[in-house]
Structure formats: structure tokens, C-alpha cells
Amino acid sequence: MKSITKIAICICLTSNLFPPLMASEYHFGGFLKANARYVDGNIAFQDSWTGGGNVSNSAKRTQFSAAESRFNVKITHAEVSGFAEIDFAGSAQGNAAFSNSYSPRLRHAYINYQQFTAGQTWSTMVNTSTFAETADLGGPLVGQAMVRQTLVRYSTENWQFALENPYTYGTKAESEQVKxxxxxxxxxxxxxxxxxxxxxxxxxxxxxxxxxxxLDPEETAQLAAGVSVAAKIYTLGKDDLRLQLHHGNLGRYVGTDAARDMINGKVETTTSAMFAYRHFWSEHMRSSLFYGRTITEEEQNDRFHTGVNLFTNLTPALAVGVEVGRYQIADKINPYTGVSAPQGTSNYAQLSLQLHI
Structure with missing residues (x-):
């Protein structure tokens, strides 16, 4: 009898400490995307222009891919919500000789509770509403803030305050005899x-x-700072203008691979900009004209990406688009090596079919 009483007491206490779980809501989303991409020029082929690139012999290449397809899930439970997303871009698992398989890549995995966000998602520097609508994944990355990383963020109606993952991307100071x-x-x-x-x-x-x-990579403490302005402004009818302006010691936060945080032990200074104007020809047909550019002081990099496209919705969920553009590397003489940087230009055309889930 005593043992039964003890069990009853334990059950009662447990139910008070851990109330029954409320039902969670699950929302699945993403899209399936098929690309046909043609590149002609002396900048090596990339699935999308990332702001980096290697100048090589002029070549022509066509590639079909579905690796940009994306899947996500949002979980809501009372005051708590979570979001996770994967795609397959950038995977090196398979090849065209067999299987064409791609490994999943984690894009987002974060938790929201009241005014706090914790986990991997867009950096607080990134205003996603100002991204251009493009067939090339990400659009003019060379001129825009485009970083996902783990962070802790507090948000109010107008303000956001965040601590984000530290990482120094660049080269350290060396003597002339050492690479x-x-x-x-x-x-x-x-x-x-x-x-x-x-x-x-x-x-x-x-x-x-x-x-x-x-930044303190070699125990030589250096402060770095920068500022960013981004805007999406509605103009005539449904048209809109999207802008980003960046300046300072922004390094890896802007231009993707166009700028480093440090060059030869010195903090890099970057000036970047992008704009995109989207015009609606009809209810379902629209075009975007876009341009992005990054210039750096220490490494003397100068890179830009420009293009124009046409999208139309065949159904409410299915869109098709065609895009043509140019990516150019016009870097100056490297002040540390005294060698003129290779110059390169590649033109591209891309056809994309995207089905939203």
C-alpha cells in the first residue's frame, strides 16, 4: 500500500512539473529548381558567380544541374519556433561520370523564443528583401552582404542586436622571402x-x-568596423528598386569571396555596392536589371557582375526564367608582390525552371 502511495505521489509531482505537451505545427516548404547554364570566357566556370574566381584559358562550358533545389521545415510550439533548411549546392560528392549525386548542405537551423534568435541563419548584416530576383543563385553576390552563420540575436520592433561567430579570413604578415x-x-x-x-x-x-x-590572429589586436545600408523601394505600379551600399572593414561579410578580412596582416577596407530594378511587364511577367561591384584597398581587387533577365509564371507555383550577364575580374597590381593581377571576363546565359513547394 505504501509503495502504491509513493507511485501516485511521484506521478502527481511529475505531472505538475512537466505539463502535457501542446501540439506542434509543422510547415514544409522549399522548391525544386532545374538549371541550364552556359559560360564563355577566361574566368573558370562557376555554378554561380561568388565574387571570387580564377582566370585561366578561355573556354566554353554548358552544365545542367538541379543541386540548387531546397527543402525546409518550420516547427511552431506555443511561444517557440524553429526553422531548418537544406540544399545541395556546392556539393562535391558526385560527378557526371556516375550518379550525379549531391550531399545535403545545411543552410539554416535556428530557434526563435520571444525576442531572441539562436542558431545558424542570415547574419544580422543581411537584408534579404534587397536581394535581386535572378536565375544565377544569389544574384550579384560580389556587391552584397551574403553571410549565414551561428549567432545570438535580440530583436525589437526597429532594432536588432547580435553576437555572431568570429572568423578571420585572410593572410598574415610575412617577410618577402616567405610565401x-x-x-x-x-x-x-x-x-x-x-x-x-x-x-x-x-x-x-x-x-x-x-x-x-x-581581430587578433597573431596576438596583434586590431579593431575592425564597417557600415551597411540596404533598401527596397517601391516605384511605379509593382516595380521596385533594391539597393545595398557597404564600406569599411567588412571582409567576408560582403562580396562573398571578393574580399578578405586581413591581407598581409593588415585589416582590409572594402567598398561595395549593388542595385537591381525589377519591372513588371504584366501580372505574371517581370524583368530585373542588376549590377554589383566590390573594390578593396589592400589587395587591390576590383570585381563586378551585371545581368538582365525575364521571368514568367506558367502556373502560380511554377516559374521559368532566362538570364544573360557578365562577370569580370579587373584586379590591380598586388602591392605585396608587385605583380599585375590576371584580368578576366566571362559571359553567361542561364535558363531556370523553379517549382515552389
């Missing part, structure tokens, strides 16, 4: 800090972000 080496990231111990202000209305939205970093 430049990549920075040792084992001494990245102070999180990057981002503060952002947002304002929106019927006219569109604008965000202003500031980045503060403490």
Missing part, C-alpha cells in the same frame, strides 16, 4: 557584434547596420 600564409583562426575568441536599425512602410523598407570586430 604568404593564411591566418590561423585558432585565436578568434571575441564574437563579432552587429547592431541594425530597420524602418518600413508602404514605400518599402530600409536597414542600417554597423559591424564591430576584434
Amino acid at each position: 604568404q600564409q593564411w591566418v590561423d583562426t585558432s585565436n578568434d575568441y571575441v564574437p563579432d557584434a552587429v547592431v541594425r536599425f530597420n524602418q518600413q512602410g508602404d514605400w518599402g523598407n530600409v536597414s542600417v547596420s554597423s559591424l564591430l570586430r576584434y
